[in-house]
Amino acid sequence: MPASLGTAIHNTVEDLCNLDISNRDEDEVGWFHSTAKDVLERNWKAERKQFMDTPRHPRWKTEMLSKAHDGLVGALGFLFEKAGLPKLELSDVSIQVWRQVQGIVLATEATLESDCGRLMGRLDLLILDPDREEEEGWIVADLKTGRPPRSELDAKVRRQLLFYRDLMKQRSPEHKSIVAEGWYSSNETAYVADGPSILEGAIQAWESMEITETPFQATPSESACSFCEWKAWCPDWWVSRREGLLGGGGTFRDEVTKLVRIDPDSGAALFERAIPIDHEGALTGSDYRFGAILKGQALEQIKQFEQDELEGFLFLGSVRVQGRIVHLGDWSEVLPWSPILESASD
Template sequence: DDRWKEAVDGHRGGIDLLLRWVGVEGLSHNRITAALWSRVQERMLAVEGELISRDGRLGGRVDLLLNEVDDNGQTVAWVVADLKTGRTPEGKLKPEVDRQLRFYRDLLLANNPDAPNVRAEGWYTLNRTTWRASNDAVLEDAYVAWEATQPTEVPLEPTPGPNSCGGFCDWKAWCGHWLRWRRDSGRLDEGDFRDAVVRVVRRPAGSSSVEVERLLPGEGPGDVVDGGGRCSMLFVGSALEKLEALMDEDAAAPFFVGSALAKGHQWRVGDWCDVLPWTPHAV
C-alpha cells in the first residue's frame, strides 16, 4: 500500500544520501558493491549513537555522525545528520528541527572539546536534500528547559479558562482552582459530560445508584462545602469498584467525578470516568 511504498522510498532516499556523501551520485542500488558500502561505513563514526551530557542531565540519540575528509583522507569536520522522512522544509528548517539539530551539535561539542568543526544537518529522504542547522548556540536554553522540568514544592501558576479547566485536564482532582472557576463563570452544568466534586448522601445497600450532594468551593483554596444540590448517580464497571474503594476508606469524604454523562435525571459514571479522592494541593 501507499505507506509501504513511502517507507521503501524513504529507505532508498537514505541510501542515496549516503552514497552522495562518498561522492557517488545516481547509482542504481543493485550496483552497490561490498567495497563501495565499506567506503560508506568507514565514514560513519556512529549510527544511532546515544549522546548524554557529562552531567547526565541532557541526552539524545543521533541518527548518524559522519566523518568529513579532505582529498588526503584527513578529517576536516564531523557532521551530525538526522534522517527525516517527513515533508521537506520550505525555504528553511522548521524552528523545532533546527533546535534539535543544534542541540545534538552543541552536546557533541561540549562532550568533545577537541572535536574538529562540527555541523548539523537534516537529511530529508523524500527528495534527497540536506539542510544545515543555523549557528546559534542552544545548550544554555536546554539547561533552562531542564530546570523547568524539575519538580518543586511550589505549584505552577494556575491557568483557569475554557480550554484548560473547562476541557481535558488530568489534574482536576488535585487542583484547587477549577471548581471555583467553574462556579464563578457559571459553567457548573455545561455540556453532557460533566465534572463534579461530590459526597455520598445515601446509598441503599449493594446498590450502584447513589444519591450525592454536589459540593461548591468553600472559603479556602480547595475547600468544598455543601450547596450544589443533590442528584442521583449510577456507577457502573470500574467506576463502581473505585466508588466502593473510596467509601471503604471514608464514606463521607468528598471525591472527584470526571466526565460523568449528565443527560437525563441520573448521571452515569462508567469506565470512561475518573473517580478519585478530592485532594487539591495547588493553592
C-alpha cells in the same frame, strides 16, 4: 498508550540497529521481516507490562500493535533512505543490506550531557549524514510516532531537536556539520530543525526551577487547565469553574462531587456536585445532582472506595456526557478530592 507505542517502536529500531549479524551469509534474505516482528512483539509485551503496572492507566489497546508495526516500517524507511538504499519490503532485506544500514548508525539511545552537568538529553539515533559525507557530517535523529506537523515543526519539538543538536555540538566541537531531524513515521517525512544555539536559554530555564516552599501561584486558563495532569490536586480550577472563568462544557469534562448512591452490580450511580467555599479545596454540597453509569476501571475504583469506607468528595476526571447522564469507564479517573497545597518535605 501513545507513549508506550512510541517506546516499543524506538526500542525495536534500536535493537535492530544493534543486532549482531557478523556471522551471517550476506545474501540471506527472508529473515528480516520475522526478526523485526519478533523484536517488536517482545518490546510491545515489555511496554504492556509497564503500562499495566502503572497505578493510573486506561485500557491497553491490543489492536494498536498493527499501528506499531506500521510505525516501525515508517521508521526503518528513513534508515534505508539515509543509507542510500531504495524503499524495500522488509521481506527483501538481505544481511548485506542491513549491514549497510548498520554502517551509517553511529549510536542509538545515547545519553548527552552538557559540560556543566546540569542538562541532559537522550537521542534516538546518531547517523552519518549522506549529504555531508566529505565533512563527515552527522544527523541527530529523533523518531516521532505522533501526528506530523502540518507545515513546520512545532516550537517545542523544534527546541527539543535543537537541544540535542547543541549538546552534541558541545560534546564534539570538532564536528562542523551536525544537524537535527525529526523523523515522523506516519507521513514518512524528515523535518530539519534549524536555528541558533538554545543552550544558554536552557541553562536559564534550569536555574529558574529552584524548589520553593509554596507552589507557584495557580494561573487557571482554558488552555492550561484542559489537559492538566495536576488538576485532581489543584483547587483553583474548580473555583474558576464555579466563578465562570473556565467553561465546563464539552463532551468530556471533569467534576468534583460527592457520591450519593451506587448500585455496584449495574454501575448506575447518583452524584452531587460539590461547591468550593475557599481557594484551599474546602467544599460544600449543592442541590445539583446527576446520574452516571460506571464501567471498567472507574467502577472498580468506586467499589474499592466503598469497601475501604472512604468518605468525602471525589474528583471525577474525563466523564463523558451523554444527555442528562454521564459515563465513566477505563478512560476516566476517580480519585479522592485531596488538594496538595504545599511542597512535601522529606
